[in-house]
Amino acid sequence: MYQPYREYLIERHDFLVEQTRVRLLSQFADIAQQAEEFPDREWDRLQTMPWGEGVDGSQIAELVQDNSAAQYDLLQGLMFNLMMGALAGIYHEWDRNVREHVELELRHNHSISTDEGVVVWQVDFDTLMNWLNQFAWDVRSEPFFPLLDAARLIMNVFKHGKGTSFDELAERYPQYLRGTFHDEDVHEKEILTLLADHTFLSLTQSQLVAIGAAIREFWQKFPASLSLIRPNPFPKPRAKRPKPTDTA
Numbered sequence: 001m002y003q004p005y006r007e008y009l010i011e012r013h014d015f016l017v018e019q020t021r022v023r024l025l026s027q028f029a030d031i032a033q034q035a036e037e038f039p040d041r042e043w044d045r046l047q048t049m050p051w052g053e054g055v056d057g058s059q060i061a062e063l064v065q066d067n068s069a070a071q072y073d074l075l076q077g078l079m080f081n082l083m084m085g086a087l088a089g090i091y092h093e094w095d096r097n098v099r100e101h102v103e104l105e106l107r108h109n110h111s112i113s114t115d116e117g118v119v120v121w122q123v124d125f126d127t128l129m130n131w132l133n134q135f136a137w138d139v140r141s142e143p144f145f146p147l148l149d150a151a152r153l154i155m156n157v158f159k160h161g162k163g164t165s166f167d168e169l170a171e172r173y174p175q176y177l178r179g180t181f182h183d184e185d186v187h188e189k190e191i192l193t194l195l196a197d198h199t200f201l202s203l204t205q206s207q208l209v210a211i212g213a214a215i216r217e218f219w220q221k222f223p224a225s226l227s228l229i230r231p232n233p234f235p236k237p238r239a240k241r242p243k244p245t246d247t248a
Contacts, residue, residue, distance in 0.1 A: 001224055009097055010219050012093075016089065016212075017216075020208075021205075024083075025083070028079045039068045042068060086208065087155070092155075094215045103120040125152045147213075148211075150173040150211070153173065154203065158201060160198075161197075162197045169201075170196060175207075176207065177200040
């Protein structure tokens with residue numbers, strides 16, 4: 001990889017991560033404090049309501065408690081959705097840049113055809129990472145790789161719900177699911193697999209930042225050039241779908 005291009009990718013990635021932190025995540029820095037202050041404001045608001053006879057202070061207090069819990073849940077949900085949107089932007093930008101660079105390397109150094117280059121954009125994440133291994137870079141052995149793999153699964157679970165990706169996430173990275181489950185506790189993992197679903201998906205600010213750091217390290221360690229261990233390891237491109245024709 002041409003060093004100025006490496007620096008460009010890292011600089012662009014750093015900008016996205018930093019602006020996500022400054023412009024987005026900082027808005028939720030005092031979410032706990034806001035939750036503590038809300039009941040007092042809600043009590044004052046409800047005290048001004050024209051309650052009918054038979055409504056006493058205990059009923060208003062219960063309503064304050066219910067509204068406060070709902071308010072906190074809404075803020076938590078909003079923060080989660082915004083963080084998932086931020087992760088999607090950061091992750092997919094990385095994924096596109098990887099595919100683009102691999103295709104360029106193949107064109108320049110291995111003389112692939114235009115049709116063969118299309119395959120780079122058709123394969124899934126696992127196949128793409130396996131290609132890097134065939135380029136003499138065992139990326140799966142890198143310490144940062146589990147975070148990239150987890151990001152892929154998180155994106156799939158957020159988009160598609162419960163399925164194969166959820167099962168993989170629950171098995172390999174249960175820290176991204178709500179609950180008090182630990183990797184070493186087999187019994188708890190069995191409970192998680194049986195009871196949890198995609199609605200248990202969780203992502204903290206520190207986890208989002210850690211994934212961003214993993215992507216940065218990926219670019220830092222990306223090989224200067226890609227040299228195939230064995231020739232022609234790539235599948236043929238999928239046939240293009242025929243364009244619909246007008247019928248009389």
